Amino acid sequence: MATAPDARQDDRAAPRFPSPLYDLMYGHIHASVLRAVVLHGIPDLLADGPLTAGELAARSGTRVEPLRRVLRLLAARGLFREFPAPPASPESRVSPASPVSHESDDEQRGESVFGLTESGAALRSDVPGSQRAPVLMFTDEMFHRSAAALPGTLRSGEPGFDAAFGVPFFDYLADAPVKSGLFDAAMTSRPGTSNADIAESCPFPASGTVVDVGGGRGGLLREVLVRFPGLTGVLFDRPGTVAGHLLDDEALTGRWRAEDGDFFTAVPRGGDVYLLKNVLHDWPDEDCVRILGVLRAAVEPGTRLLVVDAVLPEDGSAHPAFAVDIIMLMLVRGRERTAGEFRDLLARSGFRLDHVVPTPSLSSVVVAEAV
Structure with a gap:
């Protein structure tokens, strides 16, 4: 019995690591820290290898101590690596070539060396599949103000974006070319949609001929045409979006054209396969039926339709698209859907769902046919 108090004391002294509750509660902090280092170009500064916090601060115009603390958190999250700083030589401490520091001794103590992990390297702007644009978009005020308005969304059912900005999301983008460009760039490379x-x-x-309806800048169409040299393609989206297309490639010369327009009104005719990638999830059911109805009017029976979207599990088991579904709730009136919900939408619009193809990415391919 004499050991019980000591055992209880040991239990109280044991470290308690954050629970899922704490990860959720601090989520906006992690997002803000990530945004800060990306905006200051820290990942690009580490492209050639690790640097000290002091070197990073001098090159990015930031202060050593706040930067070190921010990078320490991201190192704990697996995006950076932190190493002990090598001892400085007496010469390096007093080198005339060294920049004069206005940091206090407090701010310079405990300096570490930081490098990128494999995951963190995706934050660089100069790598294939860079996640810089998605990070900047998903941490933008468009998202955090919409998220802050979620309590009102639960009462009204209306997107938090409308309450925060006074206009619907896509109307806002139409009048905000910088934000629209960020959105298009992020959609081209956002995680989970390879x-x-x-x-x-x-x-x-x-x-x-493959017609990519609402195809953005043509990233998916470009990949399709590269992989399937017997296909030609049509990129169809808003004028400002298709103007920034990614299809200027010698290997694709003569195999594509871009058309602009409104998929609520008309879409290009004559395609053999139609693509809808990340389109239907932006819209409520009635608008999806309108889009699909316009598309059905443009195609012959038997034409194949490939809907690329997340497909939620029917049994509610864990899936990363549940988080994307909340983004839809925040920004627009759309939603992520189950295979059964896609089947119903397609049937109401003159299509028959054939099967669903999972992919290694967040999205699946809902294969349908015009009837």
Whole structure:
């Protein structure tokens, strides 16, 4: 019995690591820290290898101590690596070439060396699949103000974005070219939607024309045309979006064209396969039926439609798209859907769902046919 108090004391002294509750509660802090280092270009500064916090601060115009503390948190989250600083030589401490520091001794103590992990390297702006644009978009005021308005959304059912900005999301983008450009760039490279994975998973014919409706800047269409040299393509989206297309490639010369317009009104005719990537999840059911109805009016029976969107599990098991579904709730009137919900939308619009193809990315391919 004499050991019980000591055992209880040991229990009280044991470290308690954050629970899922704490991860959720501090989530906005992690997002803000991530945004700060990306805006200051820290990942790009580490492209050639690790640097001390002092070197990073001098090159980015930041202060050593706050930067070190921010990077320490991101190192704990697996995006950076932190190393002990090597001892400075007497010469380096008094080198005339060294910049004069206006930091206090307090701010310079405990300096560490930081490098990028494999995950953190995706934050660089100069790497294939860079996640810089998605980070800046998902941490933008468009998102955090919409998220802050969620309590009102639960009462009204209206997107928090409308309450925060006074206009619907896509109307706002139409009048905000900088934010619209950020949105388009982020959609081209956002995590979990690898165009290569999707193109490889989609059942494309050996020849014919692929019409990418609401195809953004054409990242997916470009991947499809590169992989399937017998196909030609049509990129269809808003004028400002298709103007920034990614299809200028010698290998694709003569195999594509871009058209602008409104998919609520009309879409290009004559395609053999139609793509809708990350379109239907932006809209409520009635608008989806309108989009699909316009598309059905443009195609012949038997034409294949490939809907690329997250497909939620019917049984409610864990899936990263549940978080994306909340983004839809915050920003627009859309939603992520189950296979059964896609089947119903398609049936109401003159299409028949054939099957669903999972991909290694967040999205699946809902394969349908015009009836």
